[in-house]
Amino acid sequence: MGSAISSFDLACWRGAVPRMSVAHTHDDLEFNTAPVDLEYLIDGRQVVIPAGALAVFWAARPHQLVRDSGESALAWLTVPLAQARGWRLPGAFLARMFAGEIAVAGTAVGPLALADRVESWSDELAAAHPLRRAAVGEVQAFVLRAAHAVAPAAPAGRAGGGLRADVADMAAWIARHAAEDISVADVAAQVHLHPHHAMSVFRAALGVTVGEYLAQCRIARARELLLMTDAGIPDIAASAGFGSLSQFYARFREHTGEAPAAYRRRHGG
Template sequence: MTNAPIINRYESIPVHPELNPAHPLVVFGDHRFCAGEMLEVHKMTGPHMHSQIELNFVLQGEMTYWFDGRELTVSEGRLCLFWGMIPHQVIDRREGTLFICLYVPMSVFLGLASLSRFRDAVFRGAVIEALEIRPWDREVFSRWRDELLSGDEGAIEIVRSELTARVMRIEREGWQDLREQGSALASLGQRSDDWVPHVEKMLRFIGEHAPGNISADDVGRAAGLHPNYAMGLFKRGIGMTINQAIVRHRLDTAQSLLIATDLPITEVAFESGFGSLSTFYDAFQRRFLEKPVQYRRRMRLKGGKQVA
């Protein structure tokens, strides 16, 4: 997201408000189909998260994201997409870089049963880059942006259908994960339309409440489901358990706080939702293969910051 406002058909919300220096990780509560108003890319002062899938089409120049502890550069004419609940931040861009940024509700992706590998890669934290760019993509993305900003509900529904088809073409024509992740991916197989809103509600609940004291049962109840049924549905749909998703989100929050704040490790652990330091250290080292203090020092030195 840029530091311009998002405009959608319901309300305007700031994309990059003044950040509290003690807690610079911003989590946006908007879940709707919308577009970034500004074309110019700006560097951000801290990481942020949001529940939608974000699509970036770079019109000119190039931009560098900090994404889940990695630096990824997207240049002119490239199209990428990722899940906004993975902490991300524009840390650099060439002067005058322009892009089109679209925000798509999770339900659009959850409903694409034929794209299980593609869809599940997104929810596992992949940054998907389309390998095939069509000559008309620039014009089409510009039109989609204009129509989303127009507030015309009929046009917005057409954009939803057209954009869904474009995503299906990305899967068909070829894509790569810019983070070069490889993983075993799950599929729901036989489905009905009923599962999509349930899984979306669970993902939202985790994104909004993981720093608090929540359990897998809480996540299931938030979607109006029996906990055992919810656990099975979530596992088949997303490819990980509810508890794994909760821990993943807490670790995403922790790594952002380690990089962007000077909070003591103990506070980082509890602010991220971990009930004990030992649990935090164990989970952090399993995922990042180093201790939190080492991770903070390495990332700060890489960014040219002094480390105490």
């Protein structure tokens, strides 16, 4: 799954998942749960979603599963942001999503038992299925319940063996400094590596170059500003770290498939 995908649509799936070879983004709310700990790199942060918990985050933030689920099945649900915004979700919940939080309900049981619903929803959400409308209503109710149930954030920074420490440190530094004029040499210096070696180990671990990951972080910030502020497009481009307006437009369209103003209008901003 590459970073150019704009959305996975309203969809769900359940099964064993290998570590993701590429850090990627898509414009959905992503819900997932598994019977084992899930180790992610999300927006430059190492995050462990505890076994049995239900987690949700805005997948426009660069993210990657860095340790496979073994033989255990991960259940996930994606809801396009434009659709979710029409479901009158709590404003505080959406603000937390746009800010890059990973929200967690302690246990995915009862009304939040995503794994129990995936099998029927995965079939019924198909466009031509006679029960699609009913399934969409059930998903909407599930999402509303989850939005009211989740705690502030998933535990972060817990030790994990799925990602090299120097790569995790580089990704975290890039995410923190994405709005600045930074170079590969600046990133490499944070972990005391030669720039060429830093580029090599980063791409081998995350499937994208340092420059591509930096662009993902900047686009995520631009999306947040487009939805949460009334700032003009040139100001947003500058605040997100783009050196020119033309570069911003090109990168934004590459990642989302549309211009910034169209993105803002589609989401009611």
